[in-house]
Amino acid sequence: MPRVGFVLKVKASLIEEYRRRHREVWPEMLAALGEAGWHNYSLFMSDDGLLFGYFETPVSFDAARAAMDATDVNARWQAEMSSFFEIPPGAHPDQMMVPLEEVFHLD
Amino acid sequence: MPRVGFVLKVKASLIEEYRRRHREVWPEMLAALGEAGWHNYSLFMSDDGLLFGYFETPVSFDAARAAMDATDVNARWQAEMSSFFEIPPGAHPDQMMVPLEEVFHLD
Numbered sequence: 001m002p003r004v005g006f007v008l009k010v011k012a013s014l015i016e017e018y019r020r021r022h023r024e025v026w027p028e029m030l031a032a033l034g035e036a037g038w039h040n041y042s043l044f045m046s047d048d049g050l051l052f053g054y055f056e057t058p059v060s061f062d063a064a065r066a067a068m069d070a071t072d073v074n075a076r077w078q079a080e081m082s083s084f085f086e087i088p089p090g091a092h093p094d095q096m097m098v099p100l101e102e103v104f105h106l107d
Numbered sequence: 108m109p110r111v112g113f114v115l116k117v118k119a120s121l122i123e124e125y126r127r128r129h130r131e132v133w134p135e136m137l138a139a140l141g142e143a144g145w146h147n148y149s150l151f152m153s154d155d156g157l158l159f160g161y162f163e164t165p166v167s168f169d170a171a172r173a174a175m176d177a178t179d180v181n182a183r184w185q186a187e188m189s190s191f192f193e194i195p196p197g198a199h200p201d202q203m204m205v206p207l208e209e210v211f212h213l214d
Contacts, residue, residue: 005151005159022211030213040214042161044112044207052112052207054149054161100151100159104129106137107147 001039003054003105004061006097009086010049018045018084028073036067053097061099068094108146110161110212111168113204116193117156125152125191135180143174160204168206175201 010018022043033041041055057064068074078092087096117125129150140148148162164171175181185199194203 003149005149005161007153007157007159019208019210025211025213033213038213041212042110042112042209043211044161045210046114046205046207050114050207051210052114052159052161054112054151054159098153100153100157101126102149103126103152103158104132104150105148106132106140106145 001056001058002060003056003102004064005100005102006053006061007100008051008053008093008097010045010051010084011086012049014084015045015047015049018049018051021081026073026077029077032068032071032073036071037064038068065094065097108163108165109167110163110209111171112207112209113160113168114207115158115160115200115204117152117158117191118193119156121191122152122154122156125156125158128188133180133184136184139175139178139180143178144171145175172201172204 037057037059039056039058041053044052044054055064059067074094078094081093085093085096087093144164144166146163146165148160151159151161162171166174181201185201188200192200192203194200
């Protein structure tokens, strides 16, 4: 199953609030992610807000993202999240995720 | 099973060589990692050398690292790798991995 790694940057002033929101992700959002093929999905954050995402998907990063883009709940979630990231104003964070190259894997 | 995320920084001048080495990791090193509890282990790298590691382990990051530290092959591997990273001269990269906080997980 393809593995995806991506990075984003959380604004320093919003790190604690980002943590809090992610302890309470809406059940509807969790269900939509699973249905869109986001499996074994983790987010890791450094003290300075560097955010790393990892997930496994039966499709590709682009296809998994497109499947989420097609849901209403993702539009609502990303609208709330967009202010948390160091990205151009108005951009949606799921469009700003920078995919990383997998350079090594061991099962 | 605990999930671990960590970051390191590869020197810009050595990114291509880092990629090459990781297409040819010694079989003895792969076997040692598995025996030390490093499972589903991936390394992702950005264009500028930011390196993100993800693995799952039945123990903890510290215990998995200690188990590798106890092997001869890891000492040889880390000696070859130490010059690739932006860390203090002489330090071993596996001691400089910065563990990240997991702020979200969805199975």
